[in-house]
Amino acid sequence: MKVAVTGAAGFVGTNLVNQLVADGHDVVAIDRVSPAHCLDHPQVTWTSADIFDQDALAAAFDGVDTVYHLVAMITLKQQDELAWRVNTEGVASTARAALAAGVRRFVHCSSIHSFDQYTDNGVVDETSPRSEDPALPVYDRSKWAGEQELRKVIADGLDAVICNPTGVYGPVDHGLSRINGMLRDAAQGKVPMFVEGNFDLVDVRDVAKGLTLAAERGVTGENYLLGGEQVRLFDAMRTVAELCGRFRPLFAVPLSVLKVVVPIAEPISHLFGSDLVSRASIAALVAQPTVDIEKAKAELGYEPRSSADTLADLVSFLCDTKQMGSARPKSGLPFESVLPVTVA
Incomplete structure (x- = not known):
């Protein structure tokens, strides 16, 4: 066809x-x-x-x-x-x-x-x-x-x-996407902390x-x-770091703290040409909805794999394609590696 x-x-x-x-x-x-x-x-x-x-x-x-x-x-x-x-x-x-x-x-x-x-x-x-x-x-x-x-x-x-x-998220990704890029940061031991919150990945x-x-x-x-699967992003960061034998994030920043920081950091982020630090960047984590995929399962035969499998495959892909070099955000903002991103 x-x-x-x-x-x-x-x-x-x-x-x-x-x-x-x-x-x-x-x-x-x-x-x-x-x-x-x-x-x-x-x-x-x-x-x-x-x-x-x-x-x-x-x-x-x-x-x-x-x-x-x-x-x-x-x-x-x-x-x-x-x-x-x-x-x-x-x-x-x-x-x-x-x-x-x-x-x-x-x-x-x-x-x-x-x-x-x-x-x-x-x-x-x-x-x-x-x-x-x-x-x-x-x-x-x-x-x-x-x-x-x-x-x-x-x-x-x-x-x-x-x-x-x-x-x-996951392989194959030659980009990398924002989520995969942050996971690569964590796999390199470059994420000392991350925000609290879950999202369906x-x-x-x-x-x-x-x-x-x-x-x-x-x-x-x-x-x-x-x-x-509903994934605690902090746990995903720790998992990929552990798979690579690197320094794992030590603690998760409560969303209540981030809500205070974002109104101050957002204008600074815009000055650097970045949209990552914004109210929108934490909105999905604040909502943390459960996503019901039963319709796709019943009508399409859709069956997603586990997050554990995806994270392991992503680490293998990053290593195989030599993408484990520096993964700092293009804007160079020091707080961006601990912030979430919007999704597809």
Whole structure:
């Protein structure tokens, strides 16, 4: 079968392309770049296309059975015009191109952030309230708005399903992502402390598999939460450090302390060109929702692996690919290595 992946050179894209090739599909891998790490395989054709150019996308989708749309802009900012446009208009443009090309199925990779995580009962499932509150960060609001744009195209005849991963981590990652980057810091013994808090983390390889299951078995117009396991981030940091025989974080900083520090540190972070230190960066940890993935399990046959397996595989991958060098944040802010990040 011939399939297409937008954002194919990214973190999730790399793993999805690997999964699709392993499943025997011919892949049209669409991205603005094709880095050296991208899969060079007879079944993969790399092409460059702008997600706002519907004609170019429709041409790339010619003869394609399934399109996986992964392009997104992740940010911790409260407002960001480019992120809003990519995460909303970009979805609409890609979906319209797929409809014009006669694609059989469209799989949109959204995010858990499109659901309002401050629920009354502490549980998020596919029926939970959405991220409509203007006070929420732009990423959360834009991911929900992007889904609404897609539903307009579904109403016009596109057969599409939506997947909502939680916090994505694990191999393969040549980036590294923010979560994997912090785990690498800890594996090197460079994280003396970390913030208290739990979050649902999912292996990127399980996300890739979940997306293909949604393409095969998902119901048109439905959302499927692709979660993994509730992980105490401080424990994850200690685990990877121990696996590498390095200095482990000594203690977890209470969120109450971080709430006091962030209003002071946030403006300083912005001066350094960073969005990591912000109210948005701790919002998910404050909420700490339980993510119910029973719908994906029942309807898709989705079964994520354990966090212990992911952490061990990530450490092995980092060592095998010689990515255990310096992992300081680009901004150089001394407090960034103890702060959480937004997720997929």
